[in-house]
Amino acid sequence: MKVISRAPGKLILLGEYAVLEGAPALVTAVNRFARVVFFPSPDQSWRFSAPQLGIKDLPFHLEQGKAIRFFDSDPESLEKRRVLEAALNALAAKATRAIPPAAIQVDTSGFYLAGRGIKLGLGSSAAVGVALVAAGARWMHIPLNREEQFQMAWQAHRQAQQNVGSGIDVAASFAGGVLQYRLAGSAEHPSPEIQRLNWPSGQLxxxxxxxxxxxxxxxxxxxxxxxxxxxxxxxxxxxxxxxxxxxxxxxxxxxxxxxxxxxxxxxxxxxxxxxxxxxxxxxxxxxxxxxxxxxxxxxxxxxxxxxxxxxxxxxxxxxxxxxxxxxxxxxxAGYHTPELRMETSGVMTETFEA
Missing domain, CATH: 3.30.70.890 (GHMP kinase, C-terminal domain)
Structure with missing residues (x-):
């Protein structure tokens, strides 16, 4: 079995910083995608590859109900794999059966300027986290509904960022479209609220x-x-x-x-x-x-x-x-205006049987 998930990036339209304090903000998903693939590991061991992060076949151990364990302690690698670690730990905690080892590939090439290797600030880490949770839940046969899947991705990304940020990028990657986003609840226990809006095409x-x-x-x-x-x-x-x-x-x-x-x-x-x-x-x-x-x-x-x-x-x-x-x-004047479109679809997952 092979599982492929794709999640869009984001562009915040209005409300930066204010959203951290409970104000409503506007965000749109955009047509740059993180692609995550789970497929059977050829040597029955967990491996992680992310070419844009300079990671190839990074080995680790994961099993039902236990935290992920890596076999290296490289500080640079640790920083790059925070989202992977948070997402897989959340999934393993929910697993109800033995988890077959997978090789995981992450492709974020769409978040870079073509041919220049320059990363655009379009929420690639959030898109990766959303796609990891979606693909991982399918791979591990964890029956998450849409709300549970979003909450897991949202919490995992906050953990990976050490609770810095609002999670607005996760909402855009998960749901797609133009959204009004707000953090309700308390500072200690924030709760995201999402409302889909229509963009006034032809007027704005x-x-x-x-x-x-x-x-x-x-x-x-x-x-x-x-x-x-x-x-x-x-x-x-x-x-x-x-x-x-x-x-x-x-x-x-x-x-x-x-x-x-x-x-x-x-x-x-x-x-x-x-x-x-x-x-x-x-x-x-x-x-x-x-x-x-x-x-x-x-x-x-x-x-x-x-x-x-x-x-x-x-x-x-x-x-x-x-x-x-x-x-x-x-x-x-030398500025670049990327050819972005508002993306109406959020995360999408497909399963291919061998």
């Missing part, structure tokens, strides 16, 4: 922009948390403003009020600049500001997507002519 146009440099989401979020602890009053003020702008944008999109949505994105971006200046965290970098100026020149609004500092940004326009003009200007 988006443009993803790669800034040319990568950024570490866990590092940026950790610095954000540190700022919150050291400057609680300032933190509260910034978060209230960001939460308000994000809530207004979510509501405007639900009601297809395009101008109000664009206003909310613009306000959110301006508040991110103030947070950047107050905290010293380079959320809105110099490059992001340059892109925003070019987008504004063509009647659009722009903001970083995700933790900021680098990686991806996203621009919005009320018509296609403005979108195309901005894309041409950005291209001439």
């Amino acid at each position: 146009y988006w443009l993803p922009v790669w800034t040319g440099s990568a950024a570490s989401t866990p590092d940026m979020v950790s610095r954000f948390r540190h700022f919150a602890r050291e400057n609680p009053e300032s933190f509260r003020r910034h978060l209230q403003a960001l939460a308000l702008a994000s809530s207004q944008g979510c509501q405007a999109l639900q009601e297809t009020r395009v101008n109000q949505f664009l206003d909310a994105v613009k306000h959110f971006y301006l508040r991110l600049i103030l947070l950047t200046e107050d905290s010293g965290i380079p959320i809105v970098s110099r490059v992001h500001r340059q892109v925003a100026q070019m987008v504004d020149h063509h009647g659009g609004v722009y903001k970083p997507s995700g933790a900021g500092g680098g990686d991806m940004g996203v621009a919005f326009f009320p018509n296609r002519i403005q979108q195309k003009a901005a894309a041409e200007m950005l291209k001439k």
Whole structure:
């Protein structure tokens, strides 16, 4: 038997940082996919390969009800396999029968700029975690319903990131489509809430922009948390403003009020600049500001997507002519606008019998 799962990446449209404190945020799945394959191991031992991470045939041991055990202690390898470890531990704890050893292959080549080896900030680790849980549950004959599968992937990814981040990328990879995402519950016991939204095609146009440099989401979020602890009053003020702008944008999109949505994105971006200046965290970098100026020149609004500092940004326009003009200007300035589409499907799993 061979099991193949495929999960899409994500692009956050609105609500970064505010979502960590319970505000609603917007995210879309995009047509870049993590592919995970489980197939019978030729030597009856567990093995893991992920070419884009530089991992080939990494041996480990796994059995029902027990934690995964690796045979090496390389710190670099440990960091790269956190998602695998968290996902397989969660699955093994649920297994009710002996687990046949598998060779596991992970392909995240779609998350890189073709021919350049540069990774785009599109949520590859979350997509891998979602696909691992989906394929692993099928391989181990664990009867998870959709909610149980999502919760397992969500918890495993949070564990792999040491509880840093909101899990919004997991929601996009799992469910697909354009989503409103919110963390309910307490800080100690957050509970994700997901609502699928319709994108107003023909009325609102988006443009993803790669800034040319990568950024570490866990590092940026950790610095954000540190700022919150050291400057609680300032933190509260910034978060209230960001939460308000994000809530207004979510509501405007639900009601297809395009101008109000664009206003909310613009306000959110301006508040991110103030947070950047107050905290010293380079959320809105110099490059992001340059892109925003070019987008504004063509009647659009722009903001970083995700933790900021680098990686991806996203621009919005009320018509296609403005979108195309901005894309041409950005291209001439040396920026890359990846050909992304909003992906309506979430994780998909297929089984092939020998």
